[in-house]
Amino acid sequence: MKNKLQSKNTDVVIVGAGPAGCAASMHLSKLGVDHMLLEKECFPRDKICGDALSGKVVDFFRKTNTTWLNEIDHRSAQFLPSNGVIFGAPNKQVLKVPFSTNSNQNKQAPGFISRRIDFDTFLASKVKNRLMENTEVLSAKRQNDIWEIQTNQRVIKSKIIISAAGAQSNWARKTHNFKIEKDHFCAGLRAYYNGVSGLDPQGFIELHFVKDILPGYFWIFPMAEGYANIGLGMLSSQISKDKINLKQKLQEVLALPQFKERFKSANLEGEILGWGLPLGSKKRPLSDDGILLTGDAASLIDPFTGEGIGNALNSGKLAAECAHLAIQSKNFAQSFLKQHYDQLVYQKLWSELRLSRIMQKLVRFPWLFNLVVNKANKNTTLRHTITCMFEDVDLRAKLKSPKFYLNLLRN
Ligand SMILES: Cc1cc2nc3c(=O)[nH]c(=O)nc-3n(C[C@H](O)[C@H](O)[C@H](O)COP(=O)(O)OP(=O)(O)OC[C@H]3O[C@@H](n4cnc5c(N)ncnc54)[C@H](O)[C@@H]3O)c2cc1C
Known part of the structure; x- marks a missing residue:
């Protein structure tokens, strides 16, 4: 049988196979919608992240496919169960808060920590019959309700595009005018260490609100096999205002008395790398004629916690449902997509995002x-x-x- 991916026409093209794109593909497949998932990289590929998978991620899998959730639960070398969070206050006092397990009848851990190189490869393996790797979307133009999408491999025609290309992609800047707004954008650094002492045996993640990086924070997330993901996130507006060198700031934080001892015998694995976090602290249009934005491409990261994977998965799912409806109704106009996508996304997420914005401001005190x-x-x-x-x-x-x-x- 001829592989469907040879076809150059499809109903939906998804740009990017991170959490948002894979979630969209999973749900388009469930709904029986013909589509292609285009990814410029080849898996396994890294993504700079804190690697914490919250209860939202667990809940997404519980609703999408419990077998996959069981798989995660059994891959202990890649997915470390996480049972709560330790907050470090500016006065160095810590508060240990277990995650609630009320909605968890299957007894999986309420959260996990997994290197994105592993988690994203796991996601991609679940959509591999739709995935085209090494395929970079370069541009797209729309005529008579049909997109003509130019990739580095071929031209593809589709009725709808789901953009899941993340933060900072050339494609997003060109096609949907993605702009960095420094008061709603965070810069983050990530480093992998082994030998950090004092990691929580139950996988509690640590968020330390150190005085001179507020409203950002320093994190230490325990990982499988004795490693830790550590990093720092700060608002871009503050970095510009105070002319902060983030890598230097990280070294200063590591040298603080409350952390110095814990890193005494720790070794850095690889490089310290940085990437941007587009925060969902402001409502934005999430669609245009024939196109839906998801995950980081839609700026949906929680402004207080920096968590974006859960919202990426959930927006991917909602985009798939909207695309299905648009194809059935033969209506790809922005007004239709706005009603069946933008409004649903914000109905689900806005009260939480708005509250996190308020908390982000309160943390300044x-x-x-x-x-x-x-x-x-x-x-x-x-x-x-x-x-x-x-x-x-x-x-x-x-x-x-x-x-x-x-x-x-x-x-
Ligand atoms: C330092 C840091 C720490 C973070 N920590 C956490 C955390 O602990 N927990 C959490 O939940 N969130 C965290 N986040 C946020 C999280 O990483 C993102 O919200 C999440 O990855 C968004 O998923 P996505 O699918 O929208 O985008 P991405 O994961 O960025 O995926 C986008 C994909 O699109 C591909 N792509 C881009 N352009 C093209 C193109 N033109 N053609 C084809 N493919 C393309 C990319 O290669 C990539 O695979 C962190 C972010 C940063 C920067």
Whole structure:
């Protein structure tokens, strides 16, 4: 039988096979929609990231394919179970918050940490019958409701494009006018170390809100086989304003008394690498005639935690559903896509993204952070409330209320 990928016409072309693109492909296949998934690199390929897979990622797999989730659960050399988060306050006090396991009936860990080189190869293996590697999309033009897509390999025609090309791609800049807005964009550094001491045995990730990098943070995420992913993220506007050299800042943080001992016998593996995080702290158009933007290409990263994989997977799924509907309705106009995609994405994500933006601003006041951590360390009920806040956005909304802090001061 002739391989479908030989065909130069299809209903949907997905640009980029990261989490957003793979999720879109998984769901287009479920819906029986003919499509191609084009990726400029060849797997296994690295992606600079903190490598933390949150409850949202676990939930995506639980809803998409539980067998795949079981596979993740059993690949302990690549996926380290993560059971919570340790917050380091600016006053160096730490607060240990387990992830809630309320919605987890199958007893998998609530989160995982996995090198993206492994996780993305795992995702790509689930969509390999649609995947064309070494295929870079160079440009696209649209005529009579049909896209003509120029790649380094061939020209492909499709009715819809799902752009999942991530942050900083030439394609995104050219085709959907992707621009860096420094107040809504973060720069991040990632390094792999082995031999870091004091890593949590239950895979708790560590977010340290060190005073002079606020509202950004320094992270230490334990990984399988004794490694750790460490890094630093800061708002681009602040980096420009204070003329910060991020690599130097990372070295300064590593030399702080609370971390110095832990890195005494640690060795850096490979290089320290940087990449951008387009934050979802501002609503933007997520579609145009015949095109849907997903994941980082749609700027959907949580502005407080820097988490983007879960939103990439979920926006990929919603884009697939919208593309299916558009093909059935033969309607590819921006007004239709906006109604069936942009509005759904923001209905699901905006209250959380907006709240994270508020928290990102509150973190600029170190004393507030110190107050919450100090009180929570003494108060079991408050600690439990904070655990539930990870799952429950309404509960998390308490953090923006002055009453919440007044009560803390009183008790
Ligand atoms: C330093 C750092 C730390 C982070 N830490 C975390 C974390 O711990 N947890 C978390 O959830 N999120 C984290 N994030 C965010 C997360 O990495 C992204 O949100 C996520 O990768 C977005 O997925 P995506 O599929 O949209 O894009 P990507 O993962 O960037 O995938 C885009 C794909 O498109 C391909 N591509 C690009 N242009 C073309 C083209 N023209 N033609 C064909 N293919 C193309 C690329 O090769 C790539 O494979 C971090 C980000 C950074 C920078």
